[in-house]
Amino acid sequence: MTDCQGVAEGASTPMELYERLSAQGEKVRSLKSAKAEKAEVDAAVQLLLMLKMDYKQTTGQDYKAGCPPSENVGAPNNGPAADGAGEEDTVDPWNVSTTNAKGVDYDKLIVRFGSSKIDKELVDRIERVCGQKPHRFLRRGVFFSHRDMHQVLDAYEKHKSFFLYTGRGPSSEAMHVGHLIPFIFTKWLQDVFDIPLVIQLTDDEKYFWKDLTVEECHRFAIENAKDIIACGFDLNKTFIFSDLDYMGASPEFYRNVVKIQKHVTFNQVKGIFGFTDSDCIGKISFPAIQAAPSFSNSFPHIFGSRKDIQCLIPCAIDQDPYFRMTRDVAPRIGYPKPALLHSTFFPALQGAQTKMSASDANSSIFLTDTPKQIKNKINKHAFSGGKDTVEEHRKYGGNADVDVSFMYLTFFLEDDERLEKIRQDYTSGALLTGELKKILIETLQPMIAQHQERRKQVTDEKGCSYPSEGRLISCCGLSCHLLHVAEASAIKPRLKLLQC
Numbered sequence: 001m002t003d004c005q006g007v008a009e010g011a012s013t014p015m016e017l018y019e020r021l022s023a024q025g026e027k028v029r030s031l032k033s034a035k036a037e038k039a040e041v042d043a044a045v046q047l048l049l050m051l052k053m054d055y056k057q058t059t060g061q062d063y064k065a066g067c068p069p070s071e072n073v074g075a076p077n078n079g080p081a082a083d084g085a086g087e088e089d090t091v092d093p094w095n096v097s098t099t100n101a102k103g104v105d106y107d108k109l110i111v112r113f114g115s116s117k118i119d120k121e122l123v124d125r126i127e128r129v130c131g132q133k134p135h136r137f138l139r140r141g142v143f144f145s146h147r148d149m150h151q152v153l154d155a156y157e158k159h160k161s162f163f164l165y166t167g168r169g170p171s172s173e174a175m176h177v178g179h180l181i182p183f184i185f186t187k188w189l190q191d192v193f194d195i196p197l198v199i200q201l202t203d204d205e206k207y208f209w210k211d212l213t214v215e216e217c218h219r220f221a222i223e224n225a226k227d228i229i230a231c232g233f234d235l236n237k238t239f240i241f242s243d244l245d246y247m248g249a250s251p252e253f254y255r256n257v258v259k260i261q262k263h264v265t266f267n268q269v270k271g272i273f274g275f276t277d278s279d280c281i282g283k284i285s286f287p288a289i290q291a292a293p294s295f296s297n298s299f300p301h302i303f304g305s306r307k308d309i310q311c312l313i314p315c316a317i318d319q320d321p322y323f324r325m326t327r328d329v330a331p332r333i334g335y336p337k338p339a340l341l342h343s344t345f346f347p348a349l350q351g352a353q354t355k356m357s358a359s360d361a362n363s364s365i366f367l368t369d370t371p372k373q374i375k376n377k378i379n380k381h382a383f384s385g386g387k388d389t390v391e392e393h394r395k396y397g398g399n400a401d402v403d404v405s406f407m408y409l410t411f412f413l414e415d416d417e418r419l420e421k422i423r424q425d426y427t428s429g430a431l432l433t434g435e436l437k438k439i440l441i442e443t444l445q446p447m448i449a450q451h452q453e454r455r456k457q458v459t460d461e462k463g464c465s466y467p468s469e470g471r472l473i474s475c476c477g478l479s480c481h482l483l484h485v486a487e488a489s490a491i492k493p494r495l496k497l498l499q500c
Contacts, residue, residue, distance in 0.1 A: 020051055021048070025065060028045055092273070093321060103345070113317070114324075116149075117144065118144050125150070130193060142344055144342065147323075147340040149312075149339055149341060155310065161193075163196045163311055167199060170223070171220065174223075174367060176365055176367065180367075191234075197238045198238075198299060252300045253299070291326035310336045312338070379434075382437060386432065398431075398433060398436075412444065
């Protein structure tokens with residue numbers, strides 16, 4: 001029996017499990033603060049996750065620090081669950097996990113979060129309105145859920161424009177391929193609708209949540225911005241900003257933060273985000289900062305004083321709690337509710353039970369990886385849906401629904417017919433796991449190499465026709481961006497005002 005098996009032995013009551021969970025959580029925090037060996041920290045975290053699963057099975061409730069179980073709580077009688085299907089997935093802005101090898105049950109998540117499914121009718125309507133073939137992420141359900149997208153399209157058809165907002169929490173220098181998903185799709189939206197975009201780099205958030213210095217978080221923001229710039233957004237319609245800089249440079253932005261803060265209570269943020277009395281006040285106030293870019297007058301250099309322009313936010317579904325809060329506040333402070341498009345999670349190489357992590361090099365394909373590293377990671381770590389032997393695989397076929405290599409191809413292989421042929425061949429046994437991995441390797445290697453070439457052209461020195469005051473990040477030969485990283489004077493009204 002491993003250390004993570006039978007963790008509930010000797011803890012037969014909910015309260016005993018709760019106390020073990022509290023102690024284990026404290027142990028994890030202590031190990032991270034002491035910068036213990038990664039293997040020791042990983043083992044402690046794994047045990048914590050197992051304890052949480054046992055607590056949920058015993059009480060029928062998710063564990064929340066500072067909220068002990070009531071005395072009469074008992075285990076739910078839901079009958080047997082196959083392959084983790086009876087477990088409720090853990091999805092919040094900081095944790096994503098499931099016991100199901102196929103990944104998170106997104107249909108259940110739609111019901112739980114109260115959003116709407118992106119169905120064929122909506123995909124067809126987007127195609128009619130924008131006059132373009134739907135992006136593969138829409139065709140394949142990578143973006144699967146929405147809030148008020150029909151309202152956005154209604155307004156657009158009446159010649160009322162909107163703007164896009166997405167973001168990145170810079171927790172490391174290098175981004176991985178999973179981080180590209182919202183930016184790839186957001187670029188497509190910007191191109192087909194020809195609209196402005198703001199990109200928030202939440203370096204302040206990472207300082208609150210991670211064991212990093214302010215300087216490290218800001219440096220990571222600059223490095224991540226270069227990868228974002230290399231995606232090729234429209235220079236004249238894109239503004240990338242660091243919270244650590246922009247909060248001090250834009251009174252209008254900060255005024256919106258204050259308005260939001262006044263209309264959200266501490267009990268509300270505790271209920272939405274699970275904050276406890278031991279969390280720093282920076283965490284408690286941060287949701288208002290992530291909400292503020294949803295409102296057009298937060299960017300007077302783009303939209304002037306206009307506050308009636310609706311925002312559309314493409315993001316992963318784990319960010320939805322921030323914007324449920326935002327949508328609740330918006331009418332009370334006189335602003336339109338932002339609309340949202342939610343994506344699924346990009347799975348770790350080890351399987352779809354969790355998303356990729358920037359802190360685990362072997363769980364991810366990084367944008368800095370060499371062709372050899374990409375090949376080795378996929379061959380060694382990519383979870384397979386194939387059988388144990390070639391003979392069995394030829395006879396019974398593989399399971400594409402749990403195979404990570406096939407999952408990655410659904411994100412990055414453009415050809416629908418080829419993707420379906422790969423699925424059929426793998427399921428029938430005609431295509432072996434090694435052959436499937438080879439297709440993924442040959443898909444990712446040139447894609448990442450091209451990204452690296454574009455990123456090399458992004459420099460701190462060149463201003464691409466901008467004035468030289470302040471530090472500017474731009475890229476030559478690509479669609480260029482202005483990244484404000486130091487002085488208020490560097491913010492220029494480079495984006496055209498919307499003409500609605």
